[in-house]
Amino acid sequence: MRGFPRAVLTVLAVALALWLVLGFWPLSGAGQLAFSLCILLAGGTALWRQWRYFQRHRASMEQLTENSLPPEDYQGAVVLVCGDTASLFPVEAAHRETRQGWYLRAENAEQLPLLAQHLANARPALVPQVSVLLALMPEQHLSDESLAQSLRGWRRSIAQCRVWLNGLPPVWSVVWVSPPNSEYQEEGGWFTVTPDLPGTRVRQSSHVPLPLDDWQREAGNTASRFCHVLWLDSVQALTERHIIRPFSTRQGDLPALKFCASGISLTPVMAAADNLWQQQIAQITTLSPTGSSVPAMPSLPDVLLPYMPRRQGISRRMQDMRLVGGICFLFLALAMLASFLNNQRLVRSVGDHLVVYHRLSGTPSEPKRQAQQRLRADSRLLDDWLRRGEPLRYGLGLYQGMRLIPPVEAAINSWTPPPPPRPVIKKVMQGPQTIRLDSMSLFDTGKWALKPGSTRLLVNSLVGIKAKPGWLIVVAGHTDSTGDDQSNQALSLKRAESVRDWMRDTGDVPESCFAVQGYGESRPVATNDTAAGRALNRRVEISLVPQANACQAPDNPPAPSQDDGASIHDMEK
Template sequence: MNIPNHLRAPLIWITILAAGLIWLFLPLAMQPYWILVFGAVLAIGLGIIGLSVHRQRRLRRLSTDVQLSAMRELPVVLIVGPYAAAAFPRSAQDGVLRREGHAVWLLVKTPEELAATMSMVKESHGRFPDAALMPVLAEGNPDDAVMRREFTQWRRALEETSRNRACVLPCYPAIYACLGARDSGSDKSSWFGDVIDMSIVTPSMDNARQRLQMIRRQLDQSSLTSSQPGRLTRDALGQSVLDWLEDTALLSSIAPLANTAPFALHGLLLADIGYTPTRAGSWTRWLVRKTGLQPPATSIVSEPLPLPEVIPMRVAQTKEYRRIASRHATQHAVAAMAVVLAASFFASGWKNSQMVERIASDLKTYWDTPDEQFNAKRELLGVLRGEYAEVQQYAKGGVPVGLGWGLYKGGELQSALERAIAAYRPPPVVLTLDSLSLFDSGKTSLKAGASQKLQDALKLILSNPDKRILIAGHTDNIGSSDANLKLSEARAKAIRDWFVAESSLPVTLFAIQGYGDTRPLASNRDAAGRARNRRVEITLVPDVKSH
């Protein structure tokens, strides 16, 4: 599939960013294993790079002659704008047409002639012209304000016409300047910027200022790859021409004209023609005023402006242009993968820190909560168990992309959660019975009717087979402490014996303890307080071995 050049970079970025970052917006439970996402991003990026490298190698094997043979006729290029006449000889016989290189060039002197010229080409070739070249002479006029006005007048005149609005004519402004004396024995000009390629039917998304930056990069690259003083001077002067265009706002007058129907800006060119076609003009004056430097002195040559190469291909672009596009695809792929990695590392670090902070806070709250706060302790235990299940799932099923990339801290938290959960001891169950409802005063034998009250306690014991039973007897302070201590222990033993006899439970499951009057619940100064203190407490304690 042939994807337009201006869509390749956005598609590369969208594809790689979607493959690497869309998962971060899903809940952790729905995110894939981070290694899989990393592999997908790496595979897509390497695939794009591999295709770009393969394309460059294939382009090296293509022959420009073979590509040119695909053309059955030469393209027609109109030369337009206020300085179009400078590209043609002054002879009246040959003043409107040039056949040079792989194209036919036609002069359009005024905006009014444009419609008639396009119609003439349509009748003779069966199609409208293929492109338009708009010369811009750096020395075209001593006053840059006059130059701006000339391009503006052309644009306004075009806007007033309505013919041929349906035809889109690719337009290439070309800046002509003398950046250095022509090399000895050479009559070729040096060109920078875009190539006039007939196969590009979709205009570039870049505006004139962005095309200008592309020429700057080409000049910088030329300076880096050449050590010849003349080349360095040429490249520096080329940069100054571009500065002049922006500083004098000429670019702001040229670009609108190049985008006025039927024109559509497709590229921008800079030509070092090696001689001065006219006397010193706006650029020289600007350069002297800004830097105090003079362009190289050359003799004025009265000859038509040189014309750029035209690639009359309809099936493929130029090799060099496509190599540049392939290199750009590789650069975009690498940059997009770097963004994915940086964003993923940042997101993973942030989410890991949140998880560590959350679990560490829950663990601290759990350990700081006293065991006596049964309900709060039990609720916190449920939270820790949920977090333990979460980190255990990651350990078994893989770390999600939002926590991965080598930053996952769940392993350390898992062991801390295990220790906290293992240390939990359920609170004991305590059942308190009134001693006088079970025993007569001062007696250790169960009285009639006591069995009914002990049945409820037995049911509770049988429903908790994993618990051990502590039976503790308590008395008031009536009588001696030794007698009360023996009385309380004897009553606890009597209750234990009843449980064993009624349920066949092993006696080793029970523990008895007599406290006498040492642990009162209330004051023994009144009858109500003494009644509360005369009690038997049956406590169900978790069995350590079964926990």
């Protein structure tokens, strides 16, 4: 079946189109998705239509058996017979073979293109030998309208055969009519019109084709031949009205058909009562056709077969191969075009990076360093393609990356970025965290004199607090909320002074190194509603605060600030 190779061609075209879109054309992700969906939709629609066509005509195709076709090496003419075919073939026979031709019968207008399709697929080598014969028997039609309607259907089916037979095949027509009354009947043979000889010729089995006038003047039954000529004129008028003129005019999508030959056979045929031919003859003469009441099989027009034009066509299989070649050629052409565009984009991108890189002077260095990084990325990509081979979308003999490697490498090596400046490390003098002393461990309730056993606690707690120039030792006292504010403030100040005095006297630290503050109950660190909170609020805090003129001897210059880079631990060393 032709549907199968056509489906294969459709699948091939869809696959190549998807490969072209996804593998070659420079499209964004959204563009690739949109084009892929369109291709799949078009391919699915084509396959669905082919399947519907096959299902719709499957029953008609099954009637065309392999036995009705000529052999593959058949050398004679292959004729598709359409029109009035019932009397030309045996009952239920699909073909009829003669010495010069193989006649295949199309029972109706719908079957003719299917017969051409079946023949093209089963016997593709015989396609150049195919012609179409339009058989007409006016005595089997009852009116001009019925004949015209029948011929319109056959004309459309003949035009459809061009899809399967490499264009319109040679078309010829033959008319069979009953001769005049039996008293005028004779063996007249065939009356033909062929392109090699002018006018109508009489072809008899044992004679050279004669012009109609010469044949009429021959010695013999002159009256009989006069009736034959009258008959021929009527047949030609009917043929001109119903076949030659309508078929030679283009109508819509139907092309004009030019008959390559035509013939008339005067032989008894099966006739319907009050048929079209009888109506026409009755209008112009008193004669009447000699119809046959017994089914007879008229002879086939073998005399016209030598005049069929020889076509230089190709088989259906070769046409499919040409179509495959055309699809592949189109794919290759579009793929090369896409490869060319991809390479142009690559050259333009690397060229833009080179232009930007050479335009930058390197001062400041950061923009040029960034441009150099882009060139390094381009260089890595080109080197990778050099080792592994470029992607197919850049290949097909059009790859331009090789000539980009030297200028990129030269540009990268032409400039070295300056080393980054050494960072200035500033050592920040940091004091220890604030030291918090429990007042109840140092003083009795309501007192500011140090307990006798508090010296050891002070020594262990204040080991990191040392007097250094530029640092102020701040001693702050705090109480809970018990008592009035004035008393608590005074008590906290006295306790802070006691700790200061101990540190001053024990470490021989100048008075200028200390600052004493009493906050009373104004800065609690816990709630005063509980005993535990009040115990935390009763405290003495000692901390180091940077101050440029703190803890200076009279003959020493000002101490460095906290930003001179020396920590308290460095100063202790």
